Amino acid sequence: MNKELVNLAYGLKFDGFWKPELEDVFSTDALKFIRVLDQKFGTERKQLLLERKLRNENWYQQKPEFPKLTQSIREGDWKVAPVPEDLQDRRVEITGPVDRKMIINALNSGAKVFMADFEDSNAPSWANIVFGQLNLFQAVRGTIELIDEERGKEYRLNSETATLMVRPRGLHLEEKHFICDDQAVSASLFDFGLYFFNNAQALVEKGSGPYFYLPKIEYYQEAAWWNEVFNFSEAYLNLKPGTIKATVLIETINASFQLDEILYSLREHSAGLNCGRWDYLFSYIKRYKEHPDYIFPDRDALTMETDFMRAYSRRVIQVCHKRGAHAMGGMAAQIPIKNDPFTNEAAYAKVRADKLREVEDGHDGTWVAHPALVPIALEIFNERMPESNQIAKQFPEYQIAAEDLVAKPQGQVTEAGLRKNISVGIQYLAAWLSGQGAAAINHLMEDAATAEISRTQLWHWLHRKVQLSDGRDLSRDLFERFYHEELSLLETEINPQWKDRLRTAARSFHQMVTAPELKEFLTTELYHTLT
Ligand SMILES: CC(=O)SCCNC(=O)CCNC(=O)[C@H](O)C(C)(C)COP(=O)(O)OP(=O)(O)OC[C@H]1O[C@@H](n2cnc3c(N)ncnc32)[C@H](O)[C@@H]1OP(=O)(O)O
Ligand SMILES: O=CC(=O)O
Numbered sequence: 001m002n003k004e005l006v007n008l009a010y011g012l013k014f015d016g017f018w019k020p021e022l023e024d025v026f027s028t029d030a031l032k033f034i035r036v037l038d039q040k041f042g043t044e045r046k047q048l049l050l051e052r053k054l055r056n057e058n059w060y061q062q063k064p065e066f067p068k069l070t071q072s073i074r075e076g077d078w079k080v081a082p083v084p085e086d087l088q089d090r091r092v093e094i095t096g097p098v099d100r101k102m103i104i105n106a107l108n109s110g111a112k113v114f115m116a117d118f119e120d121s122n123a124p125s126w127a128n129i130v131f132g133q134l135n136l137f138q139a140v141r142g143t144i145e146l147i148d149e150e151r152g153k154e155y156r157l158n159s160e161t162a163t164l165m166v167r168p169r170g171l172h173l174e175e176k177h178f179i180c181d182d183q184a185v186s187a188s189l190f191d192f193g194l195y196f197f198n199n200a201q202a203l204v205e206k207g208s209g210p211y212f213y214l215p216k217i218e219y220y221q222e223a224a225w226w227n228e229v230f231n232f233s234e235a236y237l238n239l240k241p242g243t244i245k246a247t248v249l250i251e252t253i254n255a256s257f258q259l260d261e262i263l264y265s266l267r268e269h270s271a272g273l274n275c276g277r278w279d280y281l282f283s284y285i286k287r288y289k290e291h292p293d294y295i296f297p298d299r300d301a302l303t304m305e306t307d308f309m310r311a312y313s314r315r316v317i318q319v320c321h322k323r324g325a326h327a328m329g330g331m332a333a334q335i336p337i338k339n340d341p342f343t344n345e346a347a348y349a350k351v352r353a354d355k356l357r358e359v360e361d362g363h364d365g366t367w368v369a370h371p372a373l374v375p376i377a378l379e380i381f382n383e384r385m386p387e388s389n390q391i392a393k394q395f396p397e398y399q400i401a402a403e404d405l406v407a408k409p410q411g412q413v414t415e416a417g418l419r420k421n422i423s424v425g426i427q428y429l430a431a432w433l434s435g436q437g438a439a440a441i442n443h444l445m446e447d448a449a450t451a452e453i454s455r456t457q458l459w460h461w462l463h464r465k466v467q468l469s470d471g472r473d474l475s476r477d478l479f480e481r482f483y484h485e486e487l488s489l490l491e492t493e494i495n496p497q498w499k500d501r502l503r504t505a506a507r508s509f510h511q512m513v514t515a516p517e518l519k520e521f522l523t524t525e526l527y528h529t530l531t
């Protein structure tokens, strides 16, 4: 890419570093497409975000209900368009950031689908974003490889690989390295647009297609916006309408009330829904932050067995199957524990139990965070779901009312839970600020969604001066004591070389937790600090 040419020809201002090998991805035609997308859809995205903000103000004071305006959609007899062959069987999907080695490992993992993630598990530094696009460009063409000389390991794709899906960043995020009319372009349009423009044709030619996961959608109007983006993009490349397929993550409390509407908005492009449980909890805590009766217990107590979580996941299954769509399960946070077979087995047992509940409840597939968990989840789904999916199974017996989706969480807030949130939050932020969007902390997968639960819970508990299980009220002084003790502990354990980074992360985390207002996303607050 010639920087000056881009600046002159397309009115885009480019402000990132450049490497010649990126030329494949940043052709001037691809950049022109980003420019066109942003011009055509950028203003409406901002409008949607504004509406989101207005709707979310005092959300908790409104009676939980399914929208009256769209009753006919909920009661209507319609189905989504069928999905292509390579999206029929999605029993196990592996996810991971758009890192070169992980892309190769995930595609070779034996999972049916790999979701390459620009979102929760990716810290959106310019390097991660652009090399992520290059990695995917080569993955689509089968040329991606990595030679790790130090470990004497070479990575290439097997002859059979997982179907590739890509998760662009959410609507709230921007890509600051591309400026269009003095404004940063939408990160959603940037990630989607570049991947789509560079790869859609090649994917179709090899019998697959441009498939996406859409994160953090809150209202069906946002799904309708994506649908327009898809229609326009297909026409731009002369692709058959409906070539793009997308699974929407149901990971906000608002979206839970609009499942039919979201599927309907995308019905020619829909590849079902997925239960993004971690962001869902984060969203629920945010929307109920002012409610006098809602206190969320320790993070560990908020499991999929909790009434409101079970109601949410079962409703996703019920609605998806009624509409002929896949209902995908979510991510258990356990990952393998090396050199400790006993605790490792306990972690695997938790994953098995989670996948068993999902398949028995009616999910058509699930997510795993690590290649070692692919066979574990496959075994459960193979045993209980002999067909490619179980969409044909209807669940009229699931009687889920609006109130069930927001049933009050039960349980206690403990000192241990509080300390864990502080420690995990600081450690995750330190990883994120150094460019790593997913990390293994306390043998669990942590990413932006899980860390957000820790942050919002602490903010909520502190601002409500919550009573701990031992009877103490959480005063600011008590919080400060826990915070400093947890930070000191981390400082003694960390390699001295990383101490400064840890302290910077701790300062940012502390600031967000003690701020008078709960910030909507840590990723938007801290994006400016990522280079
Ligand atoms: C809330 C949500 O949005 S969930 C979805 C988003 N989150 C994710 O996708 C997280 C995905 N998982 C991960 O990022 C990783 O598993 C982590 C960071 C949690 C742990 O990674 P590591 O510390 O590297 O794990 P570990 O050392 O056990 O890895 C062993 C091997 O598996 C590979 N691996 C681990 N996880 C993955 C993955 N998800 N995809 C592909 N390869 C993986 C590693 O690269 C490593 O490869 P190598 O042996 O060739 O060097
Ligand atoms: O994206 C998935 C989630 O659980 O959040």
Ligand SMILES: [Mg+2]
Binding pocket: 120, 215, 216, 249, 251, 276, 278, 279, 449
């Ligand atoms: Mg998420």
